[in-house]
Amino acid sequence: MLFGLDGVEISLIIVAVSLFGGILSGYPVAYAISGSAFVSFVLIAGFNEIGWLYTLQEIGGEMKKVPVFERGWEHAMLTTESTWAQGVFSRAFGGNVETLLAVPLFVLMGIALERSNIAEDLLTTMAKLFGSMPGGLAISVVLVGTLLAASTGVVGATVVTMGLIALPTMLKHGYSKSLATGVIATSGTLGQIIPPSIVIVLLGSIVGDMYSIGQENRAAELGVTVLEMLGEPAVLSTGTLFKAAFIPGVMLASLYALYALGFALLNRDQAPPVHLEDPDSYGLLSYYKNNPLLLVGAVILPLITLVVLWIVFGVSGVIGEAEVNGAVEYGPISGGTFSLLVITTYITILGFVLRPGEAKLPIIVGLAGSLLLFIIDWNYVGGNASGGAKLLWYIIPAAMIVYGMKAALTRLVEIEVLRVVSPPVILIVAVLGSILGGITNPTAAAALGAAGAIMLAANRRLKETNRSTAVVIWASLAIIMMLLMRGNFDLRLTIEDITFSDRVGIVIAMISYHIAAFGLLYSCWVLIKEKVMHAIVYETTKVTSMVFVILVASLFLSLTLRAFGGEHYIQEFLQSFEDPRTLLIVVMVVLFLLGFVLDFIEIIFIVIPIVGPVIYAADPTLMPPTWITILIAVNLQTSFITPPFGFALFYLRGVAPSNVTTMDIYRGVVPFVIIQVIGLTLLWFFPSITTFLPELLPAN
Known part of the structure; x- marks a missing residue:
């Protein structure tokens, strides 16, 4: 054995070096992941053939060397390729496809709102309202980031937009470079925790299976069924995770605002009051x-x-x-x-x-x-x-x-403030209300949000050109009417006995649907004519493709780990911790450190499938699965702002003025990374912050 390490341990090191080397090489992440899987597999296969990679196992009463690829590299390669192909097919057409459909829809929703200049209006209005108080511009950025998070969920669009609009204004009025850049970069990441969140959608597509597998394994060890053990099926839906994430997201936004206010009170010269306009003009x-x-x-x-x-x-x-x-x-x-x-x-x-x-x-x-x-x-x-x-x-x-x-x-x-804030708030209420109220699931709500964002963008364009917005308004009212019909009537056409009242509800819903569909098509036509739709669809396709290509590539890497027993080795190591909370702390520390060099998508698709069956096998009364998932989500949100590879830092660096250095941005986000750790600590000691809403609100 080399340096006292067996073949599996050396193979894990080869995979890790290949992965980080590929990511640091500058190649696109998806290609770096799939390439590292291929390169590491070739290296492990070569070393396996010349007898360098083996484990010692007791066979027939004596210790024998067993290669990591027991049946040869050819069999390992064929097994990996066939399993990978089946896995890709199941990802595309399996049980999680409906959940994953929410990803492009939420991305479309965010891009459409970003292109409608709503963020610019929000920032300008909030700055007028709060600018006269110490740190008011920073607090305005946090509030706008919270609203955009709940209405878009796209970190890149939020950070870039606020960086272009708010950063020059804050610097012009004497704000500290570190505070300005830190609050913009961090507030832009709220979209990853405040629903609707792409992070939670992607986690929801994986952790539901992890929770089910973990509880089945625990039930098998106890010799009972899952129903006998829990009294209910081991189900964890994305809608439940949305409910669990809402309060933690608002809590983090409040902590950001409190820090900005405290900084301003202690350093008035670095976050001075700004009188942009009479805040009481009404x-x-x-x-x-x-x-x-x-x-x-x-x-x-x-x-x-x-x-x-x-x-x-x-x-x-x-x-x-x-x-x-x-x-x-x-x-x-x-x-x-x-x-x-x-x-x-x-x-x-x-x-x-x-x-x-x-x-x-x-x-x-x-x-x-x-x-x-x-x-x-x-x-x-x-x-x-x-x-x-x-x-x-x-x-x-x-x-x-x-x-x-x-x-x-x-x-x-x-009132200008309310006139500007009301469109995204209405969209938030419609999307989140339909999920939290149990009216529909996140995928259908994502479709509602995407349609609403397109109509908001079209409404904005029509107003700018002094054209009538009646069609869009009627379509919006029709959508509200459909939600009301869905919540109060049985709209199924397949049942035999449909009551008169339900027939009336069905007719009203059908009429409302056609009005809404016409309004949506009209909105699309307006955006096409204004040459906005092309950019929306292009950006949506680019972001969605990146997510799903990484999904496919990460599956290849996971199967490479499984081929030589690496996945089983890691899970056995994790199971050696007797206290499940200690195990969770170890996993959280590892995720936090990985956030310095990996994006949240890679962590979700590479790390969570390995550690998930172990950490989700804990007793849900001791460690609720929603609590575990939101802890992971907040941890992954931190990856956006952890130097040196936090994506939000790159987005902000790309639009920041030349007099703002990279070190200014790094110094600015350090206090907010500490705030993230404080937020994680609060969630750790008070799990009810995450479990309260799912227990209070109806199930989807």
Whole structure:
């Protein structure tokens, strides 16, 4: 044995050196991964043939040398190639294809929004609103990064856009280069943790199988079935991961903003207040005795109250449904109905809070309608009520709510901040609401988001050229109507007995579908005519191709590891840790270190399939699979900002002015890497941060 290492250990070193050498060579990552798999296989096969790579095994009472390719390199090559071909086929047409379809759709959604200049409007408006406070521009970048993360999820587009728009402004007004670059690079990565997230979609396509395999292995060791052991199937869906990631994403954004504010308070000369424009040009403060705290309280407190009520009702079983002894028991309030009540009530209240001088009657009528709908749903509408029965009970309070909402929205769109923020927020509510509310799965929500982004981009172009946006608006309303029909009626055409109310719902849904489809086609035509669609499709194709080529290449590398027993060796090493939490810490440290040199896609497709069956075999009551996955996701997000190969750093370096050096960018992201570690620590000690929403909200 060379240096006391057996053949498998030497083979692992050969693979690692080949992989890192290929990545550092400058070749595209996908080709570097597949090339390193081929080169390492050839080297291992050659050394195996000349007798250098072997393990010592006891056979017939004596120790014998066994080559790492026991049946020769030819058999190993044929086995690897056939398994690789089958794996590629299953990836393309197997059970995960629906999950992976969300990747190009979310990418399309992000690219379309980036091309519609929404980010530029958001940054400009937020800078006017928060610029007058210390560190206000940095806080604005964090807020915009959070909104773009929830509406696009594309790191490159977000970092480049904010780097082009915000960085020159921040430097011009005396901001520290390190703070400016750090906050832009890091805020741009929020799209990898705040849903909809490509990282979570890709993780969801893998960890569901890892969790199932891990729990089956644990059940086999105990001599029972998975159902007997867990009391439920070992299922982990992408929709559940989206719910689990929402609160951690918002938590990280809050930590970024707190750091920016703290830095500004301690170093006022490096993050000074900036007066870009009168932030109260609409006279908002005059109604609140020129006290910004009163205004913020009036805006935030109703939202906090409604959310707290939502949480309390959800935990106590007042809203939603639960399965008890095989039977579904409904709470007094429908989960979907209460979600809509929270949204509409807050918008109505906001219309009064931000425009208290306007007529109060429509607001009172709208709030009375919300209260009436709440009372009716609690007392008269059961959880299993048909869509027709709901329509009859809801029609009067719904009309009152619409009346109040119309008045509130008319007032709110007069305010520039809300007029700019509302398009991405509406898209966020539609996409995330449909997932978190259990209306649809992430793939269908991704399609909704892509269509919505295209219509938003077309709407923006039509406004710029002073053309009517009526078609796009009607199509948007039709999409909302389809979601309402989907949530309240059984729209299946294959069942034998379709009730009259469901037939009405089906007809309304079909009419809405054709209106929405026409609006989408019209939006595409507008973008084609404006020569924007070509760039959107080109960028989407390029990013999607990169993801899937890496997927195929990483499968080849994984099979090379499996051919000489490397995968089994690593898993045996991991299983030697008796405490599963200690094992998880080791895996997290390894992932963190790999993030310095590997992109998140390579880590997901190369590392997770190897370590997944081991770490997901832990008792889910001790280590919930959603908690493990979100810890990994936050760790992978860190890979975007860890020097020297963090992708966000390269994106920012490409658009930063010449007077901003690479070392300025590196110094700027170091505090945020520390914040990421703090965030991981909080998630480690408080798993409920990730498990709270999946337990509260209905399953997809």
